[in-house]
């Protein structure tokens with residue numbers, strides 16, 4: 548059984564069934580698949596996503612990672628085996644209203660601006676604070692976000708995290724979940740040893 552007091556780990560940006568298989572017994576709590584965003588090298592087609600999800604261990608929560616999704620895209624996502632919808636960019640009113648999945652609202656932080664959430668409160672269960680460019684492996688000034696009001700929701704911290712800096716990040720913002728993609732990759736693919744070390748550092752921190 549998992550210890551509910553620990554900071555949780557999200558391994559984001561899966562692109563193959565092989566990468567999904569690396570999550571067995573990894574200690575990860577969430578995983579993310581990028582969809583409908585062709586600018587990302589981690590983008591998945593719907594068909595590919597279906598395949599990958601079959602290989603994600605059952606105990607891991609699956610997050611559909613999107614940028615300004617449309618209603619049609621939401622409907623496709625909700626036919627798949629996802630638990631959470633993560634939205635970067637714009638959260639369209641029709642998507643927020645129609646969503647059956649809980650939403651993690653993602654903010655890409657450039658400069659020291661503090662996002663001021665508030666809309667669609669009842670659907671939003673978490674806020675993702677991420678670097679300026681999603682999935683780019685770059686962090687932001689954590690101290691500038693110390694006053695971010697999480698409004699009782701989960702705080703998911705992303706952007707440039709790796710085994711070497713994740714404990715400092717936790718110390719700075721006390722997130723519920725730490726989210727990593729580039730920091731557990733080697734040559735653009737997920738690396739089992741890096742995942743293991745990242746999870747070890749987080750769970751050791753408590």
Ligand SMILES: O=C(O)c1ccccc1NCC(=O)[C@H](O)[C@H](O)COP(=O)(O)O
Pocket residue numbers: 559560579581584587588589590612613614635677678680681682683684685686705706707708726727728729730
């Ligand atoms: O990973 C992407 O390419 C991506 C593209 C479009 C929207 C979101 C994307 N990733 C979202 C995540 O949750 C990443 O884990 C997060 O940006 C952290 O990435 P990294 O800095 O590489 O660890």
